[in-house]
Amino acid sequence: MENWKGWLENWYEEQVEVRHRLHRNPELPYEERETTRFLKEQLTAWGIQVEELPGLETGVSAVIEGAHPGPMLVLREDIDALPILENTGLDFASQRSGVCHACGHDVHTAALLYAARALNALRGELHGSVKLIFQCAEEVGSGAYKMLEAGALRDCQPQAVVGFHCAPLLELGKIGVRRGPSNASFDIFTWTITGRGGHGAYPQRCVDPVVVSAHLITQLQTVVSRFNNPTHPAVLTVGEIHGGTAPNIIPDQVTMRGAMRAFDEGLRQEMLKQIGQITRDCCAALGAKGEVTRDVGIPSIISDPEIADGVARAVEESLGQEHLHWVPEPSMGSDDFSVWMEACGGRGVQFQVGTHDPACPNSGLGIHVAENIFPDEALRYAAPVLVQFAVDYLGK
Ligand SMILES: [Zn+2]
Ligand SMILES: [Zn+2]
Structure with missing residues (x-):
């Protein structure tokens, strides 16, 4: 040589x-x-x-x-x-x-x-x-x-x-x-929670997406804590939340963005499914519509x-x-x-x-x-x- x-x-x-x-x-x-x-x-x-x-x-x-x-x-x-x-x-x-x-x-x-x-x-x-x-x-x-x-x-x-x-x-x-495992996978999500806006004094006429998004964020904590195998590291972070314009108005919509990281591909896929299901069902249970899209996804x-x-x-x-x-x-x-x-x-x-x-x-x-x-x-x-x-x- x-x-x-x-x-x-x-x-x-x-x-x-x-x-x-x-x-x-x-x-x-x-x-x-x-x-x-x-x-x-x-x-x-x-x-x-x-x-x-x-x-x-x-x-x-x-x-x-x-x-x-x-x-x-x-x-x-x-x-x-x-x-x-x-x-x-x-x-x-x-x-x-x-x-x-x-x-x-x-x-x-x-x-x-x-x-x-x-x-x-x-x-x-x-x-x-x-x-x-x-x-x-x-x-x-x-x-x-x-x-x-x-x-x-x-x-x-x-x-x-x-x-x-x-x-x-x-x-x-x-x-x-x-x-072996060196760098985590990376998935970025955008959530859209759609309710029905109105006057803050009459919530019974509205579907409040702010309250729904609060529930959703809490429910999403179970993705890693209850659906991931704890011997495999994973983390899900909601890093953005946007909604509302005034203290006395219930908005129509809240949007959120966040990211998940994991190592095991099977568990990653399981958690991706779970994020979709929790988003839909948690929002539906409170009368709102929850949608989530994955903007980017790369494996570990x-x-x-x-x-x-x-x-x-x-x-x-x-x-x-x-x-x-x-x-x-x-x-x-x-x-x-x-x-x-x-x-x-x-x-x-x-x-x-x-x-x-x-x-x-x-x-x-x-x-x-x-x-x-x-x-x-x-x-x-x-x-x-x-x-x-x-x-x-x-x-x-
Ligand atoms: Zn860089
Ligand atoms: Zn770099």
Whole structure:
């Protein structure tokens, strides 16, 4: 195998420049046009085949065909930014007011781009192919589905998917890997409770959706406490409630929004059913009409143990054993990386790249925090693990 680690070393400054460029020009979900254009240009310039995704303006799918037959591995990262006003004081801070890369997706994108460059130069030695997915709109939970609908995996059956996420709670230089349940599923709901409005003095002529929604919120607490198996974590939160205009008027309608997170797919489906039933029946019992729609739904990430062991080996080979960190606990946070896993028969791992530099306290604040800094040095650890895993997976 050629000295790809040396190549990545040589490209490091360039990779940092790319990361800064992306960071200065963050783009919201489904608006990642500049990023998409830049990635397509760069990949094409290196001779990597970019695929057309009809009907999808943002996000990039590309493929590196190895010289020898073999399985297909998907490497997936995300490219979108968040509606947050950056407050890092970095000299490469966002130049778009109110939008910034507070989830580290600029680091993800730059790392995958240079991993792709190395793998393309190694294609003569690869047995199989690498599908590169630069996914749009991760933050709104629908980008992965949109790219699949547009045909990102059309005419191919990939065997596994690997990617990473920056981890501000993990020390810089560490790579976090986990087997089994890793990230929760995520379902967002909108409830509409329709009653019959009127004067607050004459409730007998009305159906009060405020009172009904209060009952509904209380009933919804039983979804996790009574319908979930308590040995499997789950949480349902109603985070918004809107209704009414005056203290003496009973409104016609109340709307609410909330989200559920869980790990076990069977229990998730059971609880989804229960949310529908409680909404209908609880509201009906009080004379109102209750409707619930699911706006977004992505499954949990259950890391495949074999792939996890493969990633751990890749960490040891490419960086050294001291860089490997077995993540002790799952997270209730979610990522639509899970959708790609589902498309690969569950065979996937999203590892963590530590970004907490003890010398820079603001690097440990957390994702989605306006002040959090993701150090450039994370790029020294991310791309090598991606390349090493791919090289091992597509070895003979
Ligand atoms: Zn995020
Ligand atoms: Zn993210």
